[in-house]
Amino acid sequence: MDRDDPWSVTDRSIHDTLAALRDEEANAAVATVVDVEGSAYRRPGAKLLAPADGDALGAVTAGCLDGPVNSLAADVRDSGTATVETFDLTDGEEWGLGLGCNGIIDLLVDPLDDSYDPLLDALADHEAATALTVVRSADPEVPVGSRTTVTADGDASGSDRPGVPEDALDSLRAAAEDAMAEGTSGVVTVEREAGVLDVFVDGVEPAPELLLFGSQNDAKTVAKFGAAAGFRVTVASSRGARADGEQFPDAHRVVATHPTEVAEHVQAPERTYAVLMSHNLVDDRLALEALLRDTAVPYVGLMGPRERFDELRDALAGDDVALTQSELDRVSTPVGLDLGDGSPTGIALSIVAEATAVANDAAGGRLREQSGHIHPRVDPST
Amino acid sequence: MDRDDPWSVTDRSIHDTLAALRDEEANAAVATVVDVEGSAYRRPGAKLLAPADGDALGAVTAGCLDGPVNSLAADVRDSGTATVETFDLTDGEEWGLGLGCNGIIDLLVDPLDDSYDPLLDALADHEAATALTVVRSADPEVPVGSRTTVTADGDASGSDRPGVPEDALDSLRAAAEDAMAEGTSGVVTVEREAGVLDVFVDGVEPAPELLLFGSQNDAKTVAKFGAAAGFRVTVASSRGARADGEQFPDAHRVVATHPTEVAEHVQAPERTYAVLMSHNLVDDRLALEALLRDTAVPYVGLMGPRERFDELRDALAGDDVALTQSELDRVSTPVGLDLGDGSPTGIALSIVAEATAVANDAAGGRLREQSGHIHPRVDPST
Known part of the structure; x- marks a missing residue:
């Protein structure tokens, strides 16, 4: 999505903005959740950037500490000195029974100085x-x-x-x-x-990478949802098909490649999630082989019905390059979570949700099923 | 998302644009997928709007028939006469082995005339x-x-x-x-x-409705993903909290309500998916009771950990309004699919993905698990 809400920016945007502010030697403070107890909206590590010029970016709470955090950030920008503050939101009235606003939260607020550079260099x-x-x-x-x-x-x-x-x-x-x-x-x-x-x-960690092999219209939609969900998105178009950044406004990188060379565009294999959607069976097969053999990408989603994959796998076996079980384990087909929505946006949502789940070692099912069925009464001891 | 890609617009946008074009008596043709055989990207009912002035909106294929469809639409706009055309993309070379481009597809292309009005009135x-x-x-x-x-x-x-x-x-x-x-x-x-x-x-069917009860920053992010996924989004803010359309640029409607009166804002109960995210336990409880008792909404997602729901349910039982099993079946808590991403965008993605799955009677897990594990070789008879 192109209009980033400053509050809900992704970690990718936080990292990019940290680097940009350092580049321009901006006067800025960084608030980081260090510790939480009770009901807090953000976990330790969540960051808010508060530059002297411009709006704050990011969130360390659900919104209950905006005033105090901003004023603390202003102090830190003035003093240049890091500080740690504890906010106790448990004592009722002021913050109410608010979800994410009735815990104890420790914030580190420090100046954006060169102590951030080694981290930013690593991320780059x-x-x-x-x-x-x-x-x-x-x-x-x-x-x-x-x-x-x-x-x-x-x-x-x-x-x-x-x-x-x-x-x-x-x-x-x-x-x-x-x-x-x-x-x-x-x-x-x-x-x-x-x-x-x-x-x-x-x-x-650097933001996860979403590598889309294919440059049809549907890749645009997946790029849009992927970028919105925090992936750094690369569109790799094959065989000289259009590889135009303007066609993919949500992609961070658009490259043209031969399918056998797609692996060359994988920059961080262990956190790259690939989706093969060239709509061409031969190209998808060549790209699948390249990604499985030449890289360690943990996830290769393949668009299309199961039968299409059977065809593709049989072609590989015919070429004497049959896939091993460990290679197959990295293939996700049919790609996506089961959302039942076959529209272009539904398919994109399903793919990006699956890539997110795999990136976080999560299963993708409904959370309510995982915590057991809900019963009218529960034994308080359970 | 605010920049709609014309190809991947949601059904909601298609309906809205149909109505707007009819209002202004625009000269436009509508292409609708009527029948498909083999590998087609869109299912029967998928529509593309082709106004004389302006770009086409929507998709009837993955992109393989753009030229022929546009020229057919121009003919229909000129003649004012409906036509049905069959495109056979199975014979190889021209469309290649393209996924979604090697089936047979029947398209109805007809003028946007007053025969559309009864449908548009119903949707309205x-x-x-x-x-x-x-x-x-x-x-x-x-x-x-x-x-x-x-x-x-x-x-x-x-x-x-x-x-x-x-x-x-x-x-x-x-x-x-x-x-x-x-x-x-x-x-x-x-x-x-x-x-x-x-x-x-x-x-x-009209677009599904997403009703967000709450007006904190996190509601903004859910509204953004919900609108992008095709929901018509209502933000209902409680207790005179900010209920400002400008705060929620992705919401289609912003209303202020008392939690006990939230049901009054449910316009299409059987296709409304509600999420309680007021961050206030009392407000969420009142809204939950109102939605379950006064409406037939099939889904009420509740933000926060399971324990929070236990507290809420016990409060209802203490008030002698204990929830029945059939009411509990409509409650989803913890809300969302298991994507493992606790960031604001990750939570929003998880909620919207779950609401989409429930709206389509789908389970939400990985599609590849549902079709069985992938094996290096399969018996062709399976």
Whole structure:
């Protein structure tokens, strides 16, 4: 969707805007959810960007702390000093019984300085990273906001703030690696002689990639829903078919490729979700083979009925390149979740919902079924 | 989404545009898929509007017939006469092995005249209707394009074209009622002494309604995805909270209501999908009770964790208005499909995907699971 609501921007937009604000050396503060207890709308790691010029982008609550957070951000922009604030929304009247507004929430609010650069560099390289930030300190030598970022290339700090002390880093390394692999965030307490530190371990992953092989009209619709859901969208058109950015206003990248070379356009294989929708059986087969053999993409959705895939698989077997079970496990066909809506928008919704589910290791069924049927009365002990 | 791609517009947009073009007495042709055999992208009933002024809207194929369809539409606009054309895309070279482009497709192309008015009137009243249109005729008295529309108020024809003959109508009534109830479309052959007729029975339902109770930021995001997926979206804000159309650019209607009166804003109960997201437990409880007791809405999604619903249900039981099992069956909590994405856009995608699945009697899981696991080799007899 092209009109981004500033509140509900995707992580992709947050990352892109962080990088753009750093590029222009903008005066901005970043609020990050560090810890929540009770009913909170956003989880640890959720961010809000508050530049001096322009509107805030992102959300750290469902809306109940807009005023206080904005004023805190203004203070941080002025002082240049990171701070951690606890908001207790449990005591009733002021915030009411509001969902997502009756928990306790810890926010880190810090200036957008060069301590963010190692993280942003990693994201630009399609790599995850973990920012380690001191959020409580009993060591007078280690101020709140001290930050070291763990990346695939090693540890890095900015020059504007101290790093996390070496002796603490050692005991944080395992947590940092886990957070990087899982994209999770949470607080780790480090007991040290010089004073206990609470460190926010913020694993940040690049946005997932949606690779659409095909350039018919229906790819446009999938691109639109995919971008809206937070994917970075590449449209790869085959055989010199139209590969025009203007045709795909929601795609972040449009490339022309031969189907056998589609793998060359996979930039972050382990977080790329591919959909084959060239509408041409031969092209789809060549692209399927290339993606399964030459990349580690976890998901290749194939448009069309099951019979079409049978045909395609038999053709591969005839060519003596029969698919293995582990390759088949990566193929999703018929592509999409079962939404029963065969319209172009229904199909796009179904595909993007499935790619989202697979990207998050979720099953795609109805949540209410997973928590058991609802009964008029439940035993309070269950 | 606010930039509608003309090809992938929703049925809601098609209906709205049909009505607008009729209002301004525009010169336009309508192409409708009547029958398909083999691999077709769109199902019978899919429509494309081709006004003399302006771009075509909608899709009857995946894009393989754009030229022929547009030229046929121009002929129909000139002649004012309905026509049915068969396109055989099975013979290889010209359309290739294209998915959705290697079947046989029958298109009805007719002028947008007053024979459309009974259908459009029904849709404006939030009611379904079935248009019966002769698509093949062995009776010289009954031209192709003859149309009678069956509505809840009875049968109606326009004055610009003949209706379907009375003797044929009798044998079509059951099919028309079924099509109206299910929103399905297909051809029925009527054997008559005066000559066999093939009649296209086109059941058309109004767009499904998404009723969002709540006016926080997150409602905005659900409205955006809901509108993009083809719902007509109403935002009902409670207790005089902001109920400003400008706050909800994707909502088709914004109303302020007391939670106990939310049922008054349900215009088409059997196709309304409600989501309670006021973030206020008392308001959500009152609205839940009102929707379940005063309306027949089939789906009430409730934001928040399962425990929140337990609390709410216990409060109802304490008020001696315990929910019955059939009422509970209409409640979906936790709301949404299991996509594992807790961001604002992920939650909105999950809710709209679930409402779409429920609206289409679909289960929401992965389609590939439903068709069985994929094996390297399958017995061709299965």
